[in-house]
Amino acid sequence: MQAIQLHELKKTYGTVEALKGLTLNVPHSCLYGLLGPNGAGKTTTLRIITTLLAPDSGDVKVGGFDALTQSRSVRRALGYVAQEVAIDKILTGRELLELQGDLYHLRSSVRDGRIEGFIDRLQMSSWIDRRSGTYSGGMRRRLDLAAGLLHMPKILVLDEPTVGLDIESRSVIWELLRELKSQGTTVLLSSHYLEEVEALADRMAIIDNGQVIAEGSPQELKHDLGGDRVILRVREFSNQVEAEKVRKLLTGLDGIHNVIVNRAQGFSLNLIVDSDNRLSDLRRELEKANFNIFSIAQSRPSLDDVYLQATGRTLMDAELEVSSKRDKKLEMKKSMR
Ligand SMILES: Nc1ncnc2c1ncn2[C@@H]1O[C@H](COP(=O)(O)OP(=O)(O)O)[C@@H](O)[C@H]1O
Ligand SMILES: [Mg+2]
Secondary structure, X not given: OOOEEEEEXXXXXXXXXXXXXXXXXXXXXXXXXXXXXXXXXXXXXXXXXXXXXXXXXXXXXEOOEEOOOOHXXXXXHEEEEOOOOOOOOOXXXXXXXXXXXXXXXXXXXXXXXXXXXXXXXXXXXXXXXXEHHHXXXXXXXXXXXXXXXXXXXXXXXXXXXXOOOOHHHHHHHHHHHHHHHHOXXXXXXXXXXXXXXXXXXXXXXXXXXXXXXXXXXXXXXXXXXXXXXXXXXXXXXXXXXXXXXXXXXXXXOOOEEEEEEEHHHOOEEEEEEOOOOOHHHHHHHHHHOOOOEEEEEEEOOOHHHHHHXXXXXXXXXXXXXXXXXXXXXXXXXXXXX
């Protein structure tokens, strides 16, 4: 049995199809990463898992319970650290944790023992007795994490736990997540940081446009690309037409596949080569066709390459697309006023 099983989840907000039949299985005691750009549907998925949101259709099982009909049991099994939380600013961090413990009906000796433990593990002692209104983003996140763990859930769900945080907070949080995993907790986290998923996840899913488009361990996904990554620029590249010509030329060659024009990087080309030393072949072919190489480099593939192969664009491009759509919508709203 899996810790979390999602089957064919669909969710629409008005006319926006946020989830289009999302299927995902998270094994027990696994640190699982959900990677995708802004707007991919990560928060929607996590809110459905945590019973805060009902899907339009599909099945949700968490810790063996059905999220739709056994939501109380699901909530007991889960800890959730949301993307944004509004916390009371007057109380101190410790007082907020005590309140949280009382919500879970913990005996005060148990509660206080656990609070001390988290203060220590998340390095909060120097500020935990200050009013929480004075906390930085990183301090608030650590406090949220402690609050989400006070009832010792078997499954911890975190929505973009380290977005915009200072390096110290990030590494303290990463350390705790690794420790929880080694103690058998299942951790599901969403992120749009490749490095975060790469550094933490045993398994991962890439989610794009409300669907899972790739799934496996980061190593498997990179291995499945079938070789090394080459990034190439030709001197004449200033437009897509030239880049397309080179793409056509390379696509026809043996041992070369997934040739993609990377628009965000000034129409450079990304491709996968199946053996260690293809650069001299590539040089020769390009010279034969009178293309003048500006730069060429071969390296081991990264998760960014996995994402690029799966979606045809880099994660950064996807983010830019979303923010430019959002800016356009805002402008339209302004001009309608
Ligand atoms: N409450 C809402 N009302 C309308 N649209 C929403 C709402 N929440 C999310 N969306 C839209 O659903 C899509 C998925 O959003 P979300 O799950 O927040 O993605 P992510 O967390 O990956 O950024 C986006 O297009 C987003 O704009
Ligand atoms: Mg989100």
